Amino acid sequence: MRAAGVLIAIALALALQTTLARFVVGGTAAIDLVLVAVVYIALTSGPVSGMLSGSVAGLIQDSLSSGLLGIGGLAKATVGFIVGFLGQQFIVTAALPRLVIFVGATVGHQALFMGIYVLLQQRTFPSPWKAVATQALGNAIVGMIAFAVVESFPGMMERRRAGRRSRH
Amino acid sequence: MALLDLRQRTGWLFMAVTVGHILLISAQVNTRRGVPLLEAVTFGAFAEVQRVATSAIGSVRDGWTNYFALQEIRRENVELRDEVAKLRVGLQQEQALSQQTRTLQQLLDLRSSIKLSTMAAAVIAGGASPEFRTITIDKGTGDGIATDMAVISPVGVVGRIVLPTSRAAKVQLLIDRDAAAGALIERSRAQGVLVGTGTERLRLDHVPGTADVKVGDRVVTSGIEGIYPKGFAIGQIESFERRAGEFAAVMIRPAVEFSNLEVVLVVVTAPADAGGRAKKTETAPSKATGAP
Numbered sequence: 089m090r091a092a093g094v095l096i097a098i099a100l101a102l103a104l105q106t107t108l109a110r111f112v113v114g115g116t117a118a119i120d121l122v123l124v125a126v127v128y129i130a131l132t133s134g135p136v137s138g139m140l141s142g143s144v145a146g147l148i149q150d151s152l153s154s155g156l157l158g159i160g161g162l163a164k165a166t167v168g169f170i171v172g173f174l175g176q177q178f179i180v181t182a183a184l185p186r187l188v189i190f191v192g193a194t195v196g197h198q199a200l201f202m203g204i205y206v207l208l209q210q211r212t213f214p215s216p217w218k219a220v221a222t223q224a225l226g227n228a229i230v231g232m233i234a235f236a237v238v239e240s241f242p243g244m245m246e247r248r249r250a251g252r253r254s255r256h
Numbered sequence: 257m258a259l260l261d262l263r264q265r266t267g268w269l270f271m272a273v274t275v276g277h278i279l280l281i282s283a284q285v286n287t288r289r290g291v292p293l294l295e296a297v298t299f300g301a302f303a304e305v306q307r308v309a310t311s312a313i314g315s316v317r318d319g320w321t322n323y324f325a326l327q328e329i330r331r332e333n334v335e336l337r338d339e340v341a342k343l344r345v346g347l348q349q350e351q352a353l354s355q356q357t358r359t360l361q362q363l364l365d366l367r368s369s370i371k372l373s374t375m376a377a378a379v380i381a382g383g384a385s386p387e388f389r390t391i392t393i394d395k396g397t398g399d400g401i402a403t404d405m406a407v408i409s410p411v412g413v414v415g416r417i418v419l420p421t422s423r424a425a426k427v428q429l430l431i432d433r434d435a436a437a438g439a440l441i442e443r444s445r446a447q448g449v450l451v452g453t454g455t456e457r458l459r460l461d462h463v464p465g466t467a468d469v470k471v472g473d474r475v476v477t478s479g480i481e482g483i484y485p486k487g488f489a490i491g492q493i494e495s496f497e498r499r500a501g502e503f504a505a506v507m508i509r510p511a512v513e514f515s516n517l518e519v520v521l522v523v524v525t526a527p528a529d530a531g532g533r534a535k536k537t538e539t540a541p542s543k544a545t546g547a548p
Contacts, residue, residue: 106309119386139266140273143273147298148298152385162278
């Protein structure tokens with residue numbers, strides 16, 4: 089059941105990334121929704137789920153892009169594992185620690201992703217700091233919104249049910 | 257039983273996943289001639305998902321346009337009528353100029369006329385990763401699309417086909433970091449190599465130090481790489497620097513608005529077949545026009 093939920097979350101993130109992201113941010117996509125989904129899964133389900141979802145999502149993302157297959161997968165699997173591990177070791181239910189996790193995960197992911205490409209001499213990334221910082225901020229905002237929406241959902245349903253009961 | 261439960265051995269599992277990815281990457285780096293099968297299969301399968309998602313979003317947008325934006329259309333209609341009237345006058349002037357140009361071209365015999373055959377394709381998805389500037393179109397090998405075909409729009413060059421499947425194709429945009437094309441400055445005919453920067457700007461490299469370059473100059477394709485037809489608009493020079501007599505960082509604002517692409521044209525006739533002088537070069541699919 090949880091695996092199905094994870095797969096749906098990844099598919100949804102990929103669909104949104106490929107269809108909506110380019111309209112929202114004017115071509116230079118400053119948000120990696122797939123990474124946001126991986127970090128979310130890692131924080132809520134632990135390092136193994138984070139790693140496996142990162143691996144699958146990264147591989148799909150690689151195959152849909154024009155780069156080397158596996159680099160995004162490796163970067164996202166590593167980030168998913170580390171975030172999941174940190175989520176188990178520390179309390180990251182407050183807004184600030186989550187913000188730090190999303191920013192750190194994006195910076196770590198970009199460092200791995202670009203690092204492997206540069207190491208293999210497949211691509212160059214002259215002065216990527218601005219792009220990385222923008223993406224870290226964008227991912228953090230989207231991630232925080234995702235957590236807020238998902239966490240407010242059970243309470244909202246409960247309030248509706250209570251409202252209906254009081255009317256009867 | 258606990259020995260078999262991989263969830264109890266996260267460190268080993270992480271190691272296995274990492275090694276698996278490294279092996280996968282290594283295999284491609286060593287044999288980067290064709291398109292990996294896994295990539296083609298995954299892309300083909302997900303293109304169908306993208307097609308459905310795009311059609312769903314398209315339906316919502318159509319609904320909005322048809323039912324809620326009729327008033328806007330009425331105003332637009334009046335404006336368009338005015339514009340058509342102006343354009344008709346302009347067209348007559350252009351036709352006269354065109355006739356003069358044709359006569360001069362025939363007289364000078366500068367080059368044979370190029371007849372390009374194009375196919376319209378709808379953009380069904382954007383890039384899956386923010387690091388790569390690609391789009392997916394709804395035409396594939398079943399429609400006659402092949403790798404390295406140029407993709408253009410009415411305003412300029414868009415990119416080239418890098419991965420065609422039976423019903424869809426991946427297009428590498430000109431702004432992708434791995435994209436490059438032969439280009440020349442229309443006014444001074446100075447040539448250079450146009451490379452993508454991963455942002456919404458392009459860079460023109462290898463421009464001779466003696467070249468006449470001005471901000472606002474129009475940059476067009478030179479057709480030298482054998483992919484893009486010659487003379488198609490790329491963009492305008494936005495800024496440039498000159499260091500030690502050489503041109504550095506000639507930045508170009510693309511003519512195409514890459515974030516608003518909805519329909520593109522695929523050039524199904526290779527420039528060489530169409531009478532161009534360039535020859536097609538044989539290189540790896542995703543690096544055919546790779547940055548130097």
